[in-house]
Amino acid sequence: MKTIRIGSGAGYSGDRIEPAIELVEKGDIQYLGFECLAERTIALAQHQKMMDPSAGYDPFLEQRMHAVLAICKARGIKIITNMGAANPVAAAEKTADVAKQLGIKGLRIAAVTGDDVLDVCRRGDFPFLEIDGRVQDLGARVISANAYLGAGPIVQALAGGADVVITGRVGDPALFMAPLIHEFGWAMDDWERLGKAALVGHLLECAGQITGGYFADPGYKNIKNLARLGFPIGEVSEDGNVVITKVAGSGGAVTEATCKEQLLYEVHDPAEYIQPDVVADFSQVTVTQAGPDRVRMQGGGGKPKTGKLKVSIGYLDSYIGEGQISYAGPGALERASLALEIVRERLEITGAKTSEVRFDLIGVNSLHGAASPIGGGPYEVRARVAGRTESLDEAVRISNEVESLYTNGPAGGGGAFKSAREVIAVASVLLPQELANSAIQFLEV
Numbered sequence: 001m002k003t004i005r006i007g008s009g010a011g012y013s014g015d016r017i018e019p020a021i022e023l024v025e026k027g028d029i030q031y032l033g034f035e036c037l038a039e040r041t042i043a044l045a046q047h048q049k050m051m052d053p054s055a056g057y058d059p060f061l062e063q064r065m066h067a068v069l070a071i072c073k074a075r076g077i078k079i080i081t082n083m084g085a086a087n088p089v090a091a092a093e094k095t096a097d098v099a100k101q102l103g104i105k106g107l108r109i110a111a112v113t114g115d116d117v118l119d120v121c122r123r124g125d126f127p128f129l130e131i132d133g134r135v136q137d138l139g140a141r142v143i144s145a146n147a148y149l150g151a152g153p154i155v156q157a158l159a160g161g162a163d164v165v166i167t168g169r170v171g172d173p174a175l176f177m178a179p180l181i182h183e184f185g186w187a188m189d190d191w192e193r194l195g196k197a198a199l200v201g202h203l204l205e206c207a208g209q210i211t212g213g214y215f216a217d218p219g220y221k222n223i224k225n226l227a228r229l230g231f232p233i234g235e236v237s238e239d240g241n242v243v244i245t246k247v248a249g250s251g252g253a254v255t256e257a258t259c260k261e262q263l264l265y266e267v268h269d270p271a272e273y274i275q276p277d278v279v280a281d282f283s284q285v286t287v288t289q290a291g292p293d294r295v296r297m298q299g300g301g302g303k304p305k306t307g308k309l310k311v312s313i314g315y316l317d318s319y320i321g322e323g324q325i326s327y328a329g330p331g332a333l334e335r336a337s338l339a340l341e342i343v344r345e346r347l348e349i350t351g352a353k354t355s356e357v358r359f360d361l362i363g364v365n366s367l368h369g370a371a372s373p374i375g376g377g378p379y380e381v382r383a384r385v386a387g388r389t390e391s392l393d394e395a396v397r398i399s400n401e402v403e404s405l406y407t408n409g410p411a412g413g414g415g416a417f418k419s420a421r422e423v424i425a426v427a428s429v430l431l432p433q434e435l436a437n438s439a440i441q442f443l444e445v
Contacts, residue, residue, distance in 0.1 A: 004184075005234070006029060007231065008033055008204040008232050009023060009064070010081075011205065011231075013059070013083075016208075019208065019230055020231065024071050026248075030077060031077065031179045033204065036082060036083050037082040040314070042312065045057070046116075047144070050143065057090055060083075073163065078162070080165045083166060088113055088168045089113065092164075096445050099445040107445040108442060109166065109445070111166050113440075115149050116145070117147045117431060120436075126429040126431065128429055135429060138315050147311045148276055150275070150277040173200070173202050173275060175201065176205065191278055192240070194280075196242075196300040199280060200240075206262060207231045208230075209265065211254055212251075212253045212255075212258050213226060223253055229250070229251045229252040242296075243294055270283045274310075276433070278303070278305050279302060285298065307433050309430070311428060312428055315424070318390060318422075318423045319388070319391060320387065321396060322386040322419050323385050323386075323398065324416065325339060327380070336364075338410045339410055342410075350401075352394060353390065359385055361383060362382040363380070364378060383405075385398060392420055395420035403418050
């Protein structure tokens with residue numbers, strides 16, 4: 001039975017690059033996927049593109065391509081990535097530049113576009129899924145709208161001979177589904193196999209999470225050699241079942257437990273994991289240790305797709321003013337607590353206009369708030385104040401009040417930090433699939 005080996009070279013934009021190099025040098029893979037696009041990342045990328053039409057793609061694209069492009073071309077390994085972010089065409093052009101610098105010839109690069117549906121969303125009447133209101137209610141505050149495209153255009157690009165496929169927003173599993181559909185000739189309405197392909201994509205999309213990275217918890221779930229963490233390889237057979245493994249000798253581990261955690265990661269309903277191409281069903285998946293760092297996963301399935309695409313709407317939500325300052329030594333907790341009370345009162349005295357404000361003691365209660373157990377007094381603590389405002393000037397006022405604690409607050413404050421910045425938020429709508437028209441542009445080197 002034919003088997004395809006796919007490596008996962010990144011689980012987010014700033015991920016390590018060395019494990020991807022290890023995959024192409026030692027992993028005996030045919031495909032390398034770089035999943036680098038989070039929900040909020042593309043809104044920020046669109047914001048960058050507004051300021052510079054040649055920008056908007058992943059900031060690490062050039063570095064990654066320099067690291068792996070030559071060896072991938074030499075070994076026939078195809079690269080699939082969403083590092084195009086808000087500007088797949090510019091990303092493809094930059095990749096072509098890298099290829100020329102490396103002396104690579106005969107490279108075919110495909111840029112997949114069509115996920116930018118801003119004009120469609122502005123013209124339509126689309127309610128938000130997570131917040132009250134509709135897209136039109138935000139007016140000029142909307143800066144981006146990107147639909148999660150499926151695997152289809154990536155499959156077309158591979159069929160067109162692409163060595164590198166660069167997309168914008170697609171469903172994360174689609175990066176890994178596409179080579180399976182292409183290599184095995186699966187139909188786009190073969191729901192069972194597409195469901196299995198979505199399972200493979202979901203397992204691989206977060207890279208080092210499934211090889212023990214995010215899994216590790218000393219004393220409970222011990223994982224060795226995390227500084228040399230190896231990224232996963234999916235050995236996928238023609239029936240759609242998969243063995244998850246990694247390069248021999250690399251750090252981390254592939255176990256039933258690491259795979260089960262990733263199987264359920266960010267999945268609301270394992271029986272109905274909605275993707276652009278299929279509604280996948282993970283509820284009957286079996287997980288079996290097949291050898292050292294080898295886990296076999298079987299039994300995924302699927303149902304017909306919904307016909308709608310999730311769209312991430314990026315918009316200017318507000319501004320945040322933030323300040324931090326540290327206290328250490330005897331009485332650190334008491335002094336830091338006094339510092340927060342001073343700033344709280346100062347914001348009331350000066351009439352600072354905030355819609356939300358937090359007063360945190362980092363290392364004490366910044367995560368769990370009033371539910372945090374406090375006792376014994378830490379030797380060092382960092383006070384943090386952050387407030388949400390409707391203007392940048394108001395945000396600056398908050399951060400300045402924290403900085404003023406240097407001379408107007410408790411003794412021994414140091415290491416003050418302040419910032420004021422705009423907040424780009426993301427909310428979702430559903431778009432009929434036919435309103436997002438994908439396209440492919442090829443570049444030849």
